[in-house]
Amino acid sequence: MRPTRLQPLFSDIADLKGIGPRLKTLLTKLLDRPGEIKDARKIDLLWHFPSGIIDRSNRPKIKDLRPGELATFDAKVVSLKGPPARGKTRFSKAPTRAKLEDSTGVIDLIFFRSDPKYLQQQLPIGELRYIAGRPEQYGDHLQIPHPDHILTKAEFENFPTLEPVYPLTQGLTSKTLQKAMSQLIPAIPQLEEWQDPAWLKKQNWPDFQTALTSLHRPQIIEDIAADSPHRQRLAYDELLAKQLSLALVRQQLRMKKGRSIKGNGQIRDKILKALPFELTGAQARALDEIYQDLGSENRMLRLLQGDVGSGKTVIALLTAAAAIEAGFQTALMAPTEVLARQHIETLAPLCEQAGIRLGLLTGREKGRARKQLLLALKEGLIDCLVGTHALFQADVEFKNLGFAIIDEQHRFGVEQRLALQAKAGPDGAELLVMTATPIPRTLLMTNYGDMDVSKLDEKPPGRKPVTSRVIPIDRLEDVIQGLKRAIQEGAQAYWVCPLVESSEKIELAAAQERCAHLKQLFGDRIGLVHGQMKGPEKDEVMARFISGELPVLVATTVIEVGVNVPNASIMIIEHAERFGLSQLHQLRGRVGRGERQSSCLFLYTPPLGVTAKKRLETMRATEDGFLIAEEDLKLRGGGEMLGRRQSGERDFRVANVPNLSELILAANDDVKLIMHQDPKLKSERGKALRTLIYLFECDEAIKLFSAG
Ligand code: ADP
Ligand code: MG
Numbered sequence: 001m002r003p004t005r006l007q008p009l010f011s012d013i014a015d016l017k018g019i020g021p022r023l024k025t026l027l028t029k030l031l032d033r034p035g036e037i038k039d040a041r042k043i044d045l046l047w048h049f050p051s052g053i054i055d056r057s058n059r060p061k062i063k064d065l066r067p068g069e070l071a072t073f074d075a076k077v078v079s080l081k082g083p084p085a086r087g088k089t090r091f092s093k094a095p096t097r098a099k100l101e102d103s104t105g106v107i108d109l110i111f112f113r114s115d116p117k118y119l120q121q122q123l124p125i126g127e128l129r130y131i132a133g134r135p136e137q138y139g140d141h142l143q144i145p146h147p148d149h150i151l152t153k154a155e156f157e158n159f160p161t162l163e164p165v166y167p168l169t170q171g172l173t174s175k176t177l178q179k180a181m182s183q184l185i186p187a188i189p190q191l192e193e194w195q196d197p198a199w200l201k202k203q204n205w206p207d208f209q210t211a212l213t214s215l216h217r218p219q220i221i222e223d224i225a226a227d228s229p230h231r232q233r234l235a236y237d238e239l240l241a242k243q244l245s246l247a248l249v250r251q252q253l254r255m256k257k258g259r260s261i262k263g264n265g266q267i268r269d270k271i272l273k274a275l276p277f278e279l280t281g282a283q284a285r286a287l288d289e290i291y292q293d294l295g296s297e298n299r300m301l302r303l304l305q306g307d308v309g310s311g312k313t314v315i316a317l318l319t320a321a322a323a324i325e326a327g328f329q330t331a332l333m334a335p336t337e338v339l340a341r342q343h344i345e346t347l348a349p350l351c352e353q354a355g356i357r358l359g360l361l362t363g364r365e366k367g368r369a370r371k372q373l374l375l376a377l378k379e380g381l382i383d384c385l386v387g388t389h390a391l392f393q394a395d396v397e398f399k400n401l402g403f404a405i406i407d408e409q410h411r412f413g414v415e416q417r418l419a420l421q422a423k424a425g426p427d428g429a430e431l432l433v434m435t436a437t438p439i440p441r442t443l444l445m446t447n448y449g450d451m452d453v454s455k456l457d458e459k460p461p462g463r464k465p466v467t468s469r470v471i472p473i474d475r476l477e478d479v480i481q482g483l484k485r486a487i488q489e490g491a492q493a494y495w496v497c498p499l500v501e502s503s504e505k506i507e508l509a510a511a512q513e514r515c516a517h518l519k520q521l522f523g524d525r526i527g528l529v530h531g532q533m534k535g536p537e538k539d540e541v542m543a544r545f546i547s548g549e550l551p552v553l554v555a556t557t558v559i560e561v562g563v564n565v566p567n568a569s570i571m572i573i574e575h576a577e578r579f580g581l582s583q584l585h586q587l588r589g590r591v592g593r594g595e596r597q598s599s600c601l602f603l604y605t606p607p608l609g610v611t612a613k614k615r616l617e618t619m620r621a622t623e624d625g626f627l628i629a630e631e632d633l634k635l636r637g638g639g640e641m642l643g644r645r646q647s648g649e650r651d652f653r654v655a656n657v658p659n660l661s662e663l664i665l666a667a668n669d670d671v672k673l674i675m676h677q678d679p680k681l682k683s684e685r686g687k688a689l690r691t692l693i694y695l696f697e698c699d700e701a702i703k704l705f706s707a708g
Pocket of ligand 2: 312313
């Protein structure tokens with residue numbers, strides 16, 4: 001159960017005065033993170049930090065008001081005159097004029113096209129009001145058009161001198177947000193300290209309540225900066241919560257014994273014989289490490305990191321072979337349908353020679369075929385089941401699942417990882433996670449905890465480097481001419497179309513348009529794949545591209561992960577400035593797999609922002625996935641990127657700070673110490689740390705708490 005002190009923070013945002021259903025919807029939209037929040041809660045609003053401040057400390061009398069100078073003053077409402085009523089329309093072009101006075105003078109407030117009823121409520125004649133706004137010279141006197149704030153005395157007392165400016169969404173005003181915040185801020189609780197006092201002192205960080213309050217009620221502009229002690233403390237809180245909860249989950253998994261899976265090598269040897277190549281040194285090392293894990297009594301939880309094209313699939317097969325030799329079933333899970341099918345295609349011939357019975361289960365297997373498959377699976381007639389999320393469905397039962405391989409892990413959460421393991425019954429399954437996104441060591445800690453890692457840091461022989469170029473979109477014509485020549489020489493190309501935030505429809509339209517355009521130029525042999533296409537349709541287009549029939553494949557990002565067409569040697573990415581570094585890296589990894597010299601063109605639409613520019617510069621400069629990942633991490637503090645939502649990557653709530661790596665490393669040491677001294681979180685600090693975990697909603701650890 002969530003600690004009672006936190007409960008109010010997690011209550012409905014609509015409990016706040018002034019927030020009705022319409023505003024709640026807007027706020028939910030503003031505060032939402034991918035798929036996480038259905039109804040905005042108060043805590044979500046508190047994690048919404050200001051991006052700037054307005055200084056309202058200038059408090060003159062009316063006679064001292066200066067044109068252009070922001071001022072806040074109090075005065076009595078003398079009169080309020082609307083425009084002459086004209087027919088039925090309540091609004092008219094002539095302004096409404098309010099006259100206010102204090103002991104030193106009078107001033108007019110001017111409102112264009114405002115609702116007179118609303119103004120009457122705001123400015124009742126004879127009452128005192130606090131006005132914040134910018135006076136303007138009008139003829140020989142000053143007036144204030146549309147003041148920023150009109151406040152009662154009580155409201156003014158709650159109003160900050162340094163007014164924070166929050167990022168907004170259309171339809172939401174700063175006033176609304178201020179009002180909601182001023183109700184929330186006093187409710188920020190004082191919580192038992194979960195940080196080590198010596199560490200706090202060394203860093204000169206405030207307590208939680210002070211930190212969060214100061215971010216919303218800054219005293220100086222530096223208070224809201226990403227490197228302010230307030231922000232740093234909260235960033236560290238979040239990192240500690242995440243890393244600690246991963247460590248707790250890991251501890252739990254470790255306590256359960258794994259099984260020792262030792263194959264006799266028969267199937268493996270058949271596969272090795274059938275392979276048209278020798279394993280690279282890195283592959284051989286990784287394979288050894290995985291066999292060791294499988295053979296030991298400890299539960300295996302290993303991450304296989306290898307850049308696109310480094311040869312992870314064959315590792316998956318060879319490790320599955322060991323499990324199958326030992327009499328266990330294996331599940332191989334892919335993030336997309338296209339990829340699952342491609343796995344089946346590459347694996348099928350090898351499996352046939354080695355005597356492995358393969359099965360395929362995606363959302364598309366239905367009806368009788370699906371029933372038969374599930375029956376075969378349950379009876380143990382399938383050795384290796386390849387599939388997508390469909391593997392999680394409740395009626396998918398294995399006879400004896402012993403080993404689960406998850407490909408391209410960054411698309412799956414910890415939850416799903418655990419769900420797959422649960423299919424293996426009380427004994428759980430040994431788990432191998434494969435990712436083509438090289439992850440910096442520091443981020444590994446927040447996303448995976450202390451998982452064991454094998455690295456494929458050596459590419460199969462014969463790979464040629466990809467030539468990368470960054471080109472503004474107004475040179476499209478040249479690009480198309482170049483493409484034409486290459487196609488005449490037998491090359492194939494991917495053409496990736498813009499990724500548009502939260503609008504699959506627009507994304508699709510852009511891809512369709514480009515496809516039609518290219519058809520005009522090159523004739524009908526242009527394929528199009530996109531996310532809204534039905535499976536069989538998509539497969540058909542992919543198959544025609546793979547067979548070489550289609551020289552160009554226009555695609556939205558469905559080709560991002562894993563697709564392998566060695567003859568494709570050109571990658572053209574439109575609006576490259578909108579993609580994140582890891583996506584660009586993934587996309588480029590689709591080419592450079594065959595005989596031809598490959599190239600990747602990053603087309604961008606100027607002007608480029610600073611971060612986008614750095615990203616493209618990085619892409620041009622290096623192909624080293626690990627370097628790119630490090631750079632990605634550095635650039636994160638420098639602004640959100642569009643692609644993130646769709647790539648399903650989870651961001652931090654608070655910890656998007658420039659010195660992220662440093663904080664992660666510190667938190668990692670902290671977690672080690674905590675797990676050593678108080679692994680059950682029973683001490684005073686331990687209890688406070690539980691609260692921290694609830695505060696940041698680290699669900700996987702919370703589940704452990706409730707399980708006792
Ligand atoms: P990843 O999944 O890591 O992106 P794949 O497993 O799809 O990479 O491998 C890419 C290509 O490299 C495949 O065509 C595969 O057959 C080939 N390959 C894998 N290992 C080797 C090797 N040791 N030598 C030569 N080619 C290899
Ligand atoms: Mg792969």
